[in-house]
Structure formats: structure tokens, C-alpha cells
Amino acid sequence: MLSQLNDDHSFYFRVFEKSPIAVALLSSDGKLLRANQSLCKLLGYSEIELINTSNSYVTHSEDLADELALWRKLVQGETDGFQIEKRYIHKSGTIIWGLQNVTVERNHQGIHPNDIFISHIIDITEQKKKEEEFKKIEELHNLISEHSQDVILRLTPEGVISYVSPAIRIQMGYEPEELIGKYAYDYWHQDDLNGGWLRRGHSDQSDSRIFVYRLRHKNGHYIWQESHSKKIRNAAGDIQHVISMGRDITERVHSEELIRRSEKLSLVGELAAGIAHEIRNPLTSLRGFMQLYLKEDMNGTKKLRNEVMISEIDRINEIVSELLVLAKPSNEAYELRDIVHELNHVTTLFEGQANLYNVQIKKEFDANLPLIQCQRSINQVFINILKNAIESMPKCGEVIIQAKQMNDAINIRITDTGYGIPQNDIAKIGNPFYTTKESGTGLGLMVSMKIIQNHKGTLRFESEIGKGTMVEVVIPIVMKP
Structure with a gap:
């Protein structure tokens, strides 16, 4: 054959x-x-x-x-x-x-x-057409990645970064090559890790998800990011990689926080309006009787007890006064004021207390700062902040007060070298009755936030345990409607 x-x-x-x-x-x-x-x-x-x-x-x-x-x-x-x-x-x-x-x-x-x-x-021919289409898609992907303001990441199924777009420079301060090969979740805030599906040992059947979390900037602070993530699977159904597109939403989160605080202040104001006057009237009577008891105590055997009671009545009265500030709408007139003059005035008020605590107050004001439109109550903000700063250093320390113009606003920073505030507690500042002081009420900063909100400004805190706290107040030079 x-x-x-x-x-x-x-x-x-x-x-x-x-x-x-x-x-x-x-x-x-x-x-x-x-x-x-x-x-x-x-x-x-x-x-x-x-x-x-x-x-x-x-x-x-x-x-x-x-x-x-x-x-x-x-x-x-x-x-x-x-x-x-x-x-x-x-x-x-x-x-x-x-x-x-x-x-x-x-x-x-x-x-x-x-x-x-x-x-x-x-x-x-068909294979070449597909290759050409894939090449065009790849070129388009690269074009979008290179010019997108959102950060685009490609991750392995284990969560290791294999590609990061140049927008990472602006958003997190890193060069793209610094993050290649790094585990993405190492940059997440510890409290936000429970929401991730790339976490080692975590399984999730959904292929597309939206996350909101905090990322650690190269400088150490955290930004809020919202990311849309999608698992890319091969023909066998296995994950080849994950694509994530993240957007900086820090400003949006801060705005939402301001809205929540505003609603909280409004609620506290309504409560305050209902109870403050009812409390103040009997307090006046109680204090009057306590003063009478002091006079009747000729030999002074009950003096200590009576003085403690008067002190506590005065403390309740102080809380009621702060509640009344929250309860009533601000009808103060806005007028042009010299912020340096206001800061110098407040500093003078605290010179005696600063000396008592052995605290040095330093001032760093830019020359020729413009006048700003504000109410007289703006002084109360600086009084509350400076009082807290000095009281955070009972033995000794230093307070630096800075003021400078930044675009269309005045930036005031008051920094102390006190014991600081835990990171987890910074978000609670301004909540009713949250305080780090033994005898504090927490209403002082709540009132301050309301005043700054009325001025369409911002109040921000940075703190580290054992190193101190920085409070930043930003007030527009001219308030826009």
C-alpha cells in the first residue's frame, strides 16, 4: 500500500x-x-x-x-x-x-x-483584527489612565498592586513606581479594613463593588476615597486581576460632616430653648438661698460645704448660658474687624492664666492682613481654643498663634505642646458633652463650631498623643451669600 x-x-x-x-x-x-x-x-x-x-x-x-x-x-x-x-x-x-x-x-x-x-x-485575519482591537483598547486604557484625575489601580487576586496611574501623585503624594508590588490594604485606615474583599482569606461572590475608606497619604495624614472595583475573570472563571478606580472625596466627607454637625446643633438648640430658661430660674433662687446660708453660718462650720454647692450651681449656670448661645439664632451684625487686633485682645486676657501654668504664648502674624467681615462673637472661638490649649499643659508648655492670608481667606492656627487627643476621638470633638477635661462640658467647642459655621468658615483639628494639638480656623475675608 x-x-x-x-x-x-x-x-x-x-x-x-x-x-x-x-x-x-x-x-x-x-x-x-x-x-x-x-x-x-x-x-x-x-x-x-x-x-x-x-x-x-x-x-x-x-x-x-x-x-x-x-x-x-x-x-x-x-x-x-x-x-x-x-x-x-x-x-x-x-x-x-x-x-x-x-x-x-x-x-x-x-x-x-x-x-x-x-x-x-x-x-x-480575524485574529489580527482582535489583536488590533485589543491594542486600541489598551492604548485607550493607557490614555485614560495617564490623564484621569481618578486613581486607577490594577491588583493581583491577592491585592498586590501591579499598576497605578499617575494621578496617585496628586491624590496620595506617591510616585507610581513606589507602590508597584505593595499590598494595597497596607495603606488603608485600620478601622476601614473590614469592608475589603481583597483582604487575605476573605471571600466574596460579587464582582463589582463600591468602597468608601480612608487612605494614608505619603505625608502621614488620611484622605477619604471612594473606589469602584471590579474583578476581571478568565474563561475558567478565575480572577486574573482586579481593576479599581478611586476618587478623592475628602471635601465631600467634610461637607457631609458639617451638615451632620449643623443638624446636631439645630437639635441641641431646640432642646436648649426648651429647658435653659426653666433651669435658670430655679438656679437663681437656689444660689440666693445658698448665699443666705453662708451668712447665717457665723462660725464657718458649714462654709466648705456651702461653697462647694455654690460652685456647682455656678457650673450648672455656665452650662445653661452656653446652651442659650446654641438655642438663640445669631442676630449680631457683621462688620469689618482686624483679626490681629482680636487675637491680641484674647491673648492679653489669658496672660495671667498662661503665667500660672508656666506656658509661653508666641504670635506669628503676617503683616498687612486685610480686615474681615465677622461678628463680635468670633472672639469666643479664640477664647475657647486658647483656654483649652493652656489647660492641656498644666505644668508648662508653649502655644503658637499664627495668622496668614491664603487666597480669599484668613488662616489662623493655634498649636499647643499639650498631651494631645487620641486619633479615634478627634471626630467626636464638637459633640455635646464630649470633653477630654475632667471639669469640661464639651459645649465650648460646639458653640465655636456654630459660630464658625455662621461665618461660612471651617474648623479643623490635628493632634498626636504626647506631642500636642493644632486647631485651624479658616474664615473668608468677604462672606458670599
Whole structure:
């Protein structure tokens, strides 16, 4: 049977003709000797039209040089075959991509002009189209990533960063290459880690999620970020990587916090309006009787007890006074004031207490600061902040008061070297009756926040245990409606 097949040339030509792969027989000078039906169908020509044409006749001009270089090596015996991806020109003028494999059937040892070259061509046009589409998508992705203000991350299934867009410089202060290979969750705030699905050992069936969390900036502070994350799966359903697009929402979170505080203040104000006057009237009577008892205690045996009771009544009265400030709307007139003059006035008020606590007060004011539109109550803010600063340093310390213009606002910072506030408690500042002082009520800063809110400004705190606290007050120079 094998000998019959070897002798039956017609059999091989039938195989040649019926092959689903395009096949051509070529001479050493590149002329086409035979073309099977698949090749004719691929190029749109009949075999008669292709016979004796050179290979370059149907090859795209931009691919000729590469193919000819490989052809010369094959003809000269330097290689036994080559493979090349090249473009063919269809009879209609359209472009077809083909994967061409060329081998040689030599008639005897060495190079001979009668050597037959066999070319097998596989149509890879669709594959090339997909590659081109993928390339365009990749280029578009890179274009978006390089210019997007949002941070785009690509993570491994374990949460290791494999790509980060340049927007990371603005948002977190890092260069992109500083984060490559790092575990993304190492930069999350510890209290926000429970919400993550890339966390080691955590499973979640959803492929798309939105997270809101805090990220540690390179400078050490935290920013709020909202990210849209999607798991990318392969055909087997396994995660190849995760894409995350994150946006800085710190300002939005602060605005929402201001709204919550405003609602809280409004509620406290309503409560205060209902109870403050009712408390103050009996307090006045109680204090009067206590003073009478002091006078009747001729030998002073009850003096200590009575003085403690008067002190506590006065403390309740002070709380009621602060509640009344929250309860009534601010009807004070706004007028142009010199913020440096106001700060100097407040500093003078506390010189005696500062000396008692052995606290040094330093002032750093920019020259020629503009006047600002504000109410007289703005002094109460500085009084509350400076009082807290001095009382946070019962043995000794230093307070620095700074004032400078920043764009259309005055920035005032009061920094102490006191015992500081725990990070977890900073968000509670301004809550009713939250205080770090043994005898404090927490209403002083709540009132201060209301006053600053009335001035359309901001009040911000930074603190570290054992190092001190910085309170920043930002007040617009001219309030806009």
C-alpha cells in the first residue's frame, strides 16, 4: 500500500488540491508554480491568474523586505524553512493577514535551481483584527489612565498592586513606581479594613463593588476615597486581576460632616430653648438661698460645704448660658474687624492664666492682613481654643498663634505642646458633652463650631498623643451669600 501511494502522484495532487490550508509551490526565484483551491479562494484569483506571478505580486509592499530577507537565506541553504506573518492583497484590494510557513524540497544535496519551495498559508485575519482591537483598547486604557484625575489601580487576586496611574501623585503624594508590588490594604485606615474583599482569606461572590475608606497619604495624614472595583475573570472563571478606580472625596466627607454637625446643633438648640430658661430660674433662687446660708453660718462650720454647692450651681449656670448661645439664632451684625487686633485682645486676657501654668504664648502674624467681615462673637472661638490649649499643659508648655492670608481667606492656627487627643476621638470633638477635661462640658467647642459655621468658615483639628494639638480656623475675608 505504501509503495502504491509513493508511486501514485495523482494521489498527492488530490491531497494538495483538497487541503483546507492554502498551499503554493514556488520556484527558487519566487515564481508561483501551483496553487491549490484554498489559496485561490483566499486571494480571490484563479490558479491560471497566479501561475508564473512572483510572490511579491500578492504581498503587501510594507512586508516585502522582511520576507525577501528570509527567502534569500532559504534559497542559499542557510536555513531549511521560515515562518512569517504577512499581509496579502486580495484581488478585490482588501488586506488579508496570513501566517506563512515555507519549506524546501531539494532535488539533490546543495543548492539547485530546480528546488521546489512549499508555502503553507493560514488565514489569521480575524485574529489580527482582535489583536488590533485589543491594542486600541489598551492604548485607550493607557490614555485614560495617564490623564484621569481618578486613581486607577490594577491588583493581583491577592491585592498586590501591579499598576497605578499617575494621578496617585496628586491624590496620595506617591510616585507610581513606589507602590508597584505593595499590598494595597497596607495603606488603608485600620478601622476601614473590614469592608475589603481583597483582604487575605476573605471571600466574596460579587464582582463589582463600591468602597468608601480612608487612605494614608505619603505625608502621614488620611484622605477619604471612594473606589469602584471590579474583578476581571478568565474563561475558567478565575480572577486574573482586579481593576479599581478611586476618587478623592475628602471635601465631600467634610461637607457631609458639617451638615451632620449643623443638624446636631439645630437639635441641641431646640432642646436648649426648651429647658435653659426653666433651669435658670430655679438656679437663681437656689444660689440666693445658698448665699443666705453662708451668712447665717457665723462660725464657718458649714462654709466648705456651702461653697462647694455654690460652685456647682455656678457650673450648672455656665452650662445653661452656653446652651442659650446654641438655642438663640445669631442676630449680631457683621462688620469689618482686624483679626490681629482680636487675637491680641484674647491673648492679653489669658496672660495671667498662661503665667500660672508656666506656658509661653508666641504670635506669628503676617503683616498687612486685610480686615474681615465677622461678628463680635468670633472672639469666643479664640477664647475657647486658647483656654483649652493652656489647660492641656498644666505644668508648662508653649502655644503658637499664627495668622496668614491664603487666597480669599484668613488662616489662623493655634498649636499647643499639650498631651494631645487620641486619633479615634478627634471626630467626636464638637459633640455635646464630649470633653477630654475632667471639669469640661464639651459645649465650648460646639458653640465655636456654630459660630464658625455662621461665618461660612471651617474648623479643623490635628493632634498626636504626647506631642500636642493644632486647631485651624479658616474664615473668608468677604462672606458670599
